[in-house]
Amino acid sequence: MKLCIDNTVYPIEIIRKRGNRNTYIRIKKDMTISVTTNYFTSEKALLKLIEENQDKLRKMVLTQEVKNENNEGFYYLGKKYDIVYVEYCNISFGENKVFLNRNFNVDQWYKNSAKSIFLEHLDVIYHGFSRRIPYPSLRIRKMTSRWGVCNVRLKVVTLNLELIKRDLKYLDYVIVHELSHLIYPNHSKDFWSLVEENMPEYKKYRKEMKEF
Numbered sequence: 001m002k003l004c005i006d007n008t009v010y011p012i013e014i015i016r017k018r019g020n021r022n023t024y025i026r027i028k029k030d031m032t033i034s035v036t037t038n039y040f041t042s043e044k045a046l047l048k049l050i051e052e053n054q055d056k057l058r059k060m061v062l063t064q065e066v067k068n069e070n071n072e073g074f075y076y077l078g079k080k081y082d083i084v085y086v087e088y089c090n091i092s093f094g095e096n097k098v099f100l101n102r103n104f105n106v107d108q109w110y111k112n113s114a115k116s117i118f119l120e121h122l123d124v125i126y127h128g129f130s131r132r133i134p135y136p137s138l139r140i141r142k143m144t145s146r147w148g149v150c151n152v153r154l155k156v157v158t159l160n161l162e163l164i165k166r167d168l169k170y171l172d173y174v175i176v177h178e179l180s181h182l183i184y185p186n187h188s189k190d191f192w193s194l195v196e197e198n199m200p201e202y203k204k205y206r207k208e209m210k211e212f
Helices: 044-051 054-070 106-126 161-165 170-182 190-197 202-209
Strands: 002-005 008-016 024-027 035-037 074-076 079-085 091-093 097-100 137-141 148-151 155-162
Touching: 002 024, 002 054, 024 054, 035 044, 044 054, 054 079, 074 097, 074 161, 074 202, 079 190, 106 137, 106 161, 106 170, 155 161, 155 170, 161 170, 170 190, 170 202
Parallel strands: 008 035, 079 097, 137 155
Antiparallel strands: 002 008, 024 035, 074 079, 091 097, 148 155
16 A cells, blocks of 8 residues: 655555554655554545545655754764764764764764763753652663663663754753653643753743654
């Protein structure tokens, strides 16, 4: 199955899962239109749903194109660098370029950098937090759908490694967000009030992060 939007053809994949009552549509990184549904929804019904939602899909495609563009290249602490491959060093930064050895483990370098920076920011935000909370353990890992996770029972905050590529204000927002869950383990009105209490501009940052 395929769909043409503004003279561009996008492949459609149908994923059927047991227990799915509703049908969900999303645009993948490779610009495939992914439709998740149950085993009882006919292909004819799916085609009708897709046709009826072309305007919405057009917006979703544009959003994913922006995300892809914002993730191409080498990013570090909110700045994009052009990559120049070299043999004389592992990694070195110029004003707008990063010099990389092709055999250098960039992911491990990101992890090592994130460990110290994330912990430093967690410490500062924790000590300035408006409520008394237990000091959480910090974990860092790559995540595809979340910027952070808080395990309230174990008092563990997990931060997405991808945050090391972005401006540090977004890291600070995610930390405030996860620390707030230690008071309100939900997304209630009280939760968002606490987030705002510790980061008045959180709505602006949250909106901007949707483009990554």
